[in-house]
Amino acid sequence: MPKEIIQVPLLPLRGILVFPTMVLHLDVGRDKSVAALEKAMMDDQTIFLAAQKKVSLDEPEPNDIYKIGTLAKVNQMLKLPNGTIRVLVEGLYRGEIQRFVDSEEEFIVEIEEMEDIHGETHVEEALMRSLLSQFEQYLKLSRKVTQESLATVSDIEEPGRLADIIASHLSLKVKEKQDILEIQAVTERMKKLVQLISNEQKVLDLEKKIGQRVKTSMEKTQKEYYLREQLKAIQKELGEKEGKTGETEQLREKIKESNMPENVMKVALKEVGRYEKVPQSSAESSIIRNYLDWLLALPWTEKTKDTIDIKYAEDILNTEHYGLDKVKERILEYLAVQKLTNSLKGPILCLVGPPGVGKTSLARSIATSVNRKFVRVSLGGVRDEAEIRGHRRTYVGAMPGRIIQGMKKAETTNPVFLLDEIDKMSNDFRGDPSAAMLEVLDPEQNSNFSDHFIEEPYDLSKVLFVATANNVNTIPGPLLDRMELISLSGYTEIEKLHIAKDHLLPKQLKENGLTKSKLQIRDDALLKLIRMYTREAGVRGLERQLAKLCRKTAKIIISEEKKRVIVTDKSLEELLGKPIFRFGLMEKEDQVGAATGLAYTTVGGDILTIEVSHYPGKGKLTLTGKLGEVMQESAQAAFSYIRSRAEELQIDPDFYEKYDIHIHVPEGATPKDGPSAGITMATALVSALSGRAVKRDVGMTGEITLRGKVLPIGGLKEKSLGAHRAGLKTIIIPIDNQKDIENIPESVHEDLTFIPVGHLDEVLKHALVEE
Known part of the structure; x- marks a missing residue:
């Protein structure tokens, strides 16, 4: 007679398995499972429970679920505050999934009942007794199953039910429990269980032996601790200072002699007491000792005596650094104030400038000058x-x-503390170090600086902090607000020449085993080296090239047995190869549609030629040369201004309908941006459209508004140096930048004529060749 096939909802189980006659609580949270449960409650409260093959799957497919499970009745259902549903289920009988009817909103399956297959009665009786005996032994070893479970199991007379109940109490993996669930033959099921319980007993027995060993080891440690305490007492009676007792006494003496603040000393002595009680072998012992070592190593009251002598400080700064007059003056002012007030609660200095200009060595010179x-x-x-x-x-x-x-x-408590590259700090999930620096650099807070390791407040108020940075834009505002910026813009060619002769060359001669008599470099060769083999604001690249020259010279002296090498402008290429860089030079003739602008780069100033051409078209404006957004906007503003003033500038008013205009800045591979090319673009546009040439020896810098006003710019000193190097004679600058002219070196100022302007009309008057 064929067995009845019924259609029921399916609830996939994760990490758990339900046997027939078993009653337990389940927490249901997945959408499909909740839908299956709700369908079961609407029908006859029966649901099929089958385990998943993989616990990690959140949305199992039919192939991910075991075919054999248990048909159960839902006796109770309770919704919990977290959204999950807790149900009380009772296993009825085994079943096998014949077909998945639906798996869209919930799993609906057709199942067939699996009845127990009984064997010979006396064989089943013998296996039942053996199984109960094994289970009793297992209970004695296992701490996870209570003794009451044995009383519950002993009263069961049905062999199949007995096997299922015992299997549910064992600490087995889901796969092993599934194997038992799938066995229909009762005798085979009991044999399998006897074997599994036997294996579990061996594991539990081994665990018990390991536990006893651990206990013995702990008792031994306690005994050793007791004996050590006795030994300490004996040593104390004998007046001996050996072992940890002697060590702690020495630590106490050092702490009392260290001149720590009273609150720190109390903490240190308390830690010594803890250190004394903790066994030497404990990890805590080394942690406490390390902490005490740090407290003793820190300077709490030791300080050097300041010798602030302004004349001496000035001599040191001049000896070690050429140029940088404004920077030196600010440092001397700072030291003078410290001497008068006898206090360091002033601004934190931050030296800002390109790499290689001497920021770190300046800080070292400050330390030397104040001892x-x-x-x-x-x-x-x-x-x-x-x-x-x-x-x-x-x-x-x-x-x-x-x-x-x-x-x-x-x-000491009052060093010169250099915080190098303060602009290179960043943050991630471990916190923001620049925020932690706020406490360090605030004179109002750093007298009680808190370090997480030391825990006790440490006084940083006597420290002279000096920071260095390449770019202030990356420093957070609150941190920048705590520092006074001193700008080191870079060196002029003349300054580099002096630095090379007075500092870098003597240093490299010494490092390469040469003397002044063996290597002589002429000034014109040094100037060519600076211009055509380096491009930087500082002098690091220059020092590398000088080191290369010294190495080449050393090789020539050894291999060719020469006594002296003289480097001239012409022989420089033989030693160092072809020039690496070139610098802009002014045009040889006055040009129509080409104006010379001044640029400020990270490696100093240079000139920038802006070219404009026009041809028949419909007023399209093309910009090329890898221009940034700011320069593109400057070009648009210049174009709009010229359209509005076409007649006054003697340009065809309808030019924007007749011609396409192309503005190009050469060296297209190099990105260019900055708010100082406005008047240069406007001049080039006017020149191209009116046919008037631009003077070849005139350079210009300044931003333009739609009304033709000229706005101020930055980096005038560097731009002037670039213009001077290129051979320009006249520089047109915004009128608001007149105050910056005094910062330009006198040797450069003498050769250049500065024309301050406030409007584009003035620019055109000075820049364009008169008709």
Whole structure:
């Protein structure tokens, strides 16, 4: 007779399996499972429970679910506050999925009942007794199953039900329980269980032995601790200071002699007491000892005596640095104020400038001039707040932050502390180190600086902090507000020439085993080296080229047995090869549609030619030369201004309907941007459209408005140097930049004529050749 096939909802189970006659609670949260449960409650409260093959799957497919499971009745259902549903189910009988009817909103399956297959009665009786005996032994070893479970199981007379109940109590994997569930033959099921319980007993027995070993080991450790305490007492009675007792006494003496603040001393002595009680083998012992070592190594009261002598400081700055007059003056003012007030609660200096201009060496010179220790900490690439504030001692490998590490290295409470590359700090999920720097650099807060490792407040108010940066735009506003910016814009060619002769060349001669008599470099050769083999605001590249010259000379002296090498303008190429860079030179003739602008780059000033051509078309404006957004907007503004003033500028008023205009800035591969090309573009446009030539020896810089007003710009000093190098004679500048002329070196100022202008009409008057 064929068995009845019924259609019921399916509830896939994760990490759990339900046997027939078993009653337990289940938490249901997945949408399909909730839908299946609701359908079951609307029908006859029966649902089919089958385990998933993989626990990790959130949305299992039919192939991911075991075919054999248990038909169960839902006795109780309760909605929990977190959205899940808790149900009480009772297993009825085994079943096998014959077909998945629907799996859209919920799983609907057709199942067939699987009846138990009984064997010989006396065989089943013998297996039942063996199974109960094994289960009793298992209960004695296992802590997970209670003794009451044995009483429950002992009263069961049906062998199939007994096997199922015992299987549900065992700590087995879902796969092993599934194997038992799939066995229809009762005798085979009981045999399988006897084998599994036997294996579990062996594992539990082994666990018990391991536990006893651990207990013995702990008892041994406690015994050793007791004996050590006795030994300490005996040593104390005998007056011996050996072992940890002697060590702690020495630590106490050092702490009392260290001149720590009273609150820190109390903490240190308390930690010594803890250190004394903790066993030497404990990890806590090394952590406490490390902490005490740091407290003892930090300078709490030691300081060097300031010798602020303005004349001496000025001599040191002039000896070690050529040029930088404004910067030196500001540093001397700073030191003078410190001497008068006898206090360092002033602004934090931040030296800003391109790489290689001497920011770090300036900070070192400040330390030398005031007779203080010098400490440098590089902040480039620091992303973790703990790098500044330190790690808490609960972490493995905890240590103080870089500020406290620097103070330990300084060994005094009043060093000159250089925070190098402060603009290179960034942040990530571990915190923002620039925010931690706010406390360090605030004179009102840093007297109680808190490091996570030290925990006690540390006084940084006597430290003279000096920061360096390449670009202030990347420094957060609040941090920038705590510092006074001193700009180092770079060196002129004349300054570089002096630096090379007085500082760099003697240093490289010494490092390469040469003397002044063996290598002589003429001034014209040095100037060519600076112009055509380096392009930088600082002098690092120049020093590398001089080092290369020294190496070449050393080789010539050794291999060719020459006594002296003289480097001239012509012989420079033989030693260093073809020039690496070229610099802009002014046009040889007056040009129509080409104006010379002045540019400020990261490596100093240079000239920038802007070319304009026009041809028959419909007024299309084309911009090329890899221009940034600001320069493109300047071009649009110049174009609009010329359209509005066409008649007055003697240009065909309908030019924008007759011609297409192309503005190009040569060197298209180099990105260009900045708000100072407006008047240059306007002049080039007027020249092209009116046919009037632009004077070849005139350079210009300034932004333009739609009304023709000329707005101020930055970097006038560097732009003037670039113009001077290119051979220009006249520079047109915004009238608001007149005040910056005094910053330009006298040797450059003498050769250039500066024309301040306020309107584009004035620019055209001076820039265009008269008709």
